[in-house]
Amino acid sequence: MIQNGELLIRLMNANDYEVMVKWLNDKKVLEFYEEPPSNMDRVIKKYGPRVEGQHNVTPCIIEHKEEPIGYIQYYKIQEDEFRRYGYTTNERIYGIDQFIGESRLWGKGMGTSMILMMLNYLSINKNASRVVLEVKIGNGRAISCYKKCGFREIKDLNDAHCLMEWVNRTK
Template sequence: MTLHPKDRKPPMHAFDFRPLAEPDLPMLHAWLQRPHVARWWGPAESVDELREDFLTGGTTQAFIAHHAGEPVGFIQCYVVMGSGDGWWADETDPGARGIDQFLAHESQLNQGLGRAMVRAFVQQLSADAAVTVVQTDPSPDNARAIRCYAAAGFTAVGEVVTPDGPALLMRCRPPRLSAC
């Protein structure tokens, strides 16, 4: 198998996924308003709504991804089973986790940073023995995200209809269980 040059190049720096905290909320709110994020992420919520979603209520865990000491992206992670509100009603595996992510800085897109970030996060998740599989669900129109996740080790399962509209369900088995 011939590796893509971006996949051959080892990441220059490790990623550090820091749990979202109160001082991060204005930065996250500003990131969500950037056109390259808003196009795929939906309307930016207010700081108060972000606080309610991630800090005071809800079960989704949110992280600011740091690379070379700088905040470069956002990842949210959830237990798939029991998501509620019409999400993933058929899931029966308590070990399934779902992730959604974006890079904050448009100038950093298309350079392999996204795939390195996703790989590093899946690797971190897989340290938890309870985690059996990780899924993500880009829009079928988001060719860049789909290509990125495939390069990070995710396999397309098929198109699904979610409460947010059509999505391509993609899954990755954590490396400790099998090669993705």
């Protein structure tokens, strides 16, 4: 789907469920991604409809040198999220969620690279005017990465999360 050097973002498929179970049981990952520990049934129930195209979320796997290392998903913001986030226009706003599942690769710039790849894809292929994401306020590593990619904090959502926004300046 999207490739830049040794990084590839591709559509998730049923063969990826096992690695998702692994990542969603890693305490380091769960500290920031906020999923309960998982098992195969839970992963299939949550990600199966997305993989099969029966959901508004497009799930993707990030590979480095052909090894799955993380997850990223994108979706067009729906009407209820428009209101929750405080938007009033009919812009093409997308949301993303992501994590590097292989914690040994944290701090190596792969998160920044994959997010920039996704922003470029959404800008060109989906005509996105803005991209938003929610982040835990205490997740300094992620916030720093998002800021490097051009996101800025725009709204506190509750006592633990904030909304960050990237604006497509080419529009």
